[in-house]
Amino acid sequence: MKTANACIAAALVLASAGAAAADTADDLARGRYMVLTGHCNNCHTAGYTAKQGDVPEKEWLLGNAVGFRSELGTAYASNLRLTVRSFTEAQWVAYAKGAKPRPPMPWWSVHETSESDLRAMYSFIVSLGAAGQPVPAFVPADREPAPPYEVRRLVR
Numbered sequence: 001m002k003t004a005n006a007c008i009a010a011a012l013v014l015a016s017a018g019a020a021a022a023d024t025a026d027d028l029a030r031g032r033y034m035v036l037t038g039h040c041n042n043c044h045t046a047g048y049t050a051k052q053g054d055v056p057e058k059e060w061l062l063g064n065a066v067g068f069r070s071e072l073g074t075a076y077a078s079n080l081r082l083t084v085r086s087f088t089e090a091q092w093v094a095y096a097k098g099a100k101p102r103p104p105m106p107w108w109s110v111h112e113t114s115e116s117d118l119r120a121m122y123s124f125i126v127s128l129g130a131a132g133q134p135v136p137a138f139v140p141a142d143r144e145p146a147p148p149y150e151v152r153r154l155v156r
């Protein structure tokens with residue numbers, strides 16, 4: 001009886017390990033797709049819009065030292081290769097569902113992203129590896145940011 005239970009336990013472990021491995025390959029592809037179609041690179045990857053997306057994957061999501069200046073201050077799209085991995089996957093899902101970073105971060109779209117897609121994004125972004133530096137700190141509206149920055153009017 002003991003042996004039978006051990007066999008069942010071993011089979012379950014193998015089955016779940018197999019499922020996890022299959023999920024990971026799918027997750028990475030799905031996560032990559034979500035990052036591309038979620039437009040994360042447009043802001044979080046330096047030069048991505050100027051080069052119309054022609055930036056190698058190893059340079060993706062390293063953050064953008066070109067600030068976005070509005071009447072609310074100057075914000076810098078963060079280095080997601082450093083910030084996302086600082087969360088556990090569960091923390092990331094909770095954060096992505098509730099966070100409201102400053103403009104022009106489109107947090108309302110991220111709130112709409114399904115939990116499984118957020119988990120896939122997490123797997124993909126973490127798989128890119130930790131690299132680069134943190135971006136400059138937010139500069140409040142009453143202070144002059146150092147260039148480079150682009151100006152975005154929020155109130156029209």
Ligand code: HEC
Nearest residue numbers: 038039040043075076077078083101102103104105106138
């Ligand atoms: C239009 C530009 C833009 C796009 C597109 C964009 N972001 Fe951002 N994002 C920003 C800016 C700017 C900040 C910094 C806001 C602040 O300082 O509060 C930011 C902040 C964040 C933060 C909070 C800081 C951190 O690293 O924890 C997360 C998480 C994030 N973005 C994830 C994403 C993801 C994932 C996508 C794609 C689905 C995305 N962003 C698309 C501009 C953008």
